[in-house]
Amino acid sequence: MPEPNRSANHATPDTPAPEARPVRRQARGERRIAQLLEAAASVFCETGYTAASTNAIAREAGVSPGTLYQYFPNKEAIAFELGDRLMHRWSESHGTALAAATQDLPLTQLLDAVLDPLIAFNYENPAFAVLMHGPDIPGRITQEFDTVHQGLLTRIEEIISGHLPGTSRAETARIAAMSFAVFKAGLDLILAHEGGERAAYVAELKSVMFRYLDPYLGEESPACAPGARIDTP
Template sequence: MSEADERPRRRQARGERRISQLLQAAASVFCKLGYTASSTNAIAREAGVSPGTLYQFFPNKEAIAVELGGQLVKQMEEAHGRVFTAENARLPLDQLIDAIADPFVEFNCANPAFLALIKGPDAPGRVTEEHDTLHATLLDGVSGLLALRQPSLSTVERTLIAEMSFAMFKAALDLIVQSEGEERTAYAGEMKGMLYRYLAPYVGTGPVTVDGTAAPVGAAGATSRALPTGS
């Protein structure tokens, strides 16, 4: 390859590195200040570049947020594809909760900007739309696991249990992400215990056999709960 051909490739590589640098800076600023109070000047300072350099790649704060949010949603989508599996659904309940919860806790702790963005009251519409789509996909994943573990549950029951479980997880996630060390570990343990106690009467605590035999429900039994019926 000639030197003339190499120059555009080097420029492209430098541009990609600069974009990555700016997105990392934006993530830090959004976490510190929140999306609303953040500015392109603050992001440029965090990245160690001039505002003019930032504007070569992004026209405004919203464009930065959309790019960052899109990348984080994509990473989250890749994570959920690895955890909502039939193999995980058949695990004992405590191991199933570990297999599902741990990757999402790890992701959100490593990327606190994700929560900072989606919770911003004036977050860009595209960011919230992508998050809403992701949310629906995650609920479908949880519902699918419930169907594999306890086929006797109706669609309405699975949907309600999935929504309640997800709401519990998200409420605890705020505490987990905002803490560190032993405190974070303690909050994560409490979150898992809460999910275990909630789900056990519906889907049992033991493993599910490969041939599809459903996990036995707890003493309360799935049918003893005041859930709506339907299909």
């Protein structure tokens, strides 16, 4: 969490509106932070997280390296904050609404309801995918990627455990982890294609997930996966 250096105010005694200044300061600071995070997102997407350099981010943001470090202590923190914000953005725009709304949907529609916005969100925020994946190292999720990773995983776990009440915690976790992993894998395929091919991959991902999850739901849900509707950006 970037904390602009407030102690630098050699507090002049006659401040008339004690929080007027700080507010403006914070506003400016917020803009800077947003600017930097946007730049970071852009650079992460172009070069990947590991190869992204703070200097490149500052340059992309149109500020000096020093300015960047006034808001973030290091590269890690940038990724962390970016992940945090993207997660919040996701939660606020869709996430929480979804959780409630999907409670009683049949699987086909639940997948549509969850995947379509998530895919759209990734399309609009390509850095999200970068942060979902973490660095090069297969299977290892480092701190800066944990917010996004764990955040999404937890939501998925919630949804799944909501639909599979009679399942052990461990198995729910496993199914959630696998679902998430499959989603990420499919998402890469989707984002790597355009137009009709992309739509086809969206349908394919829904197929995989439907067929995977459907059997867990007992008899509640008819096997209609191949006809999953295709709604893609």
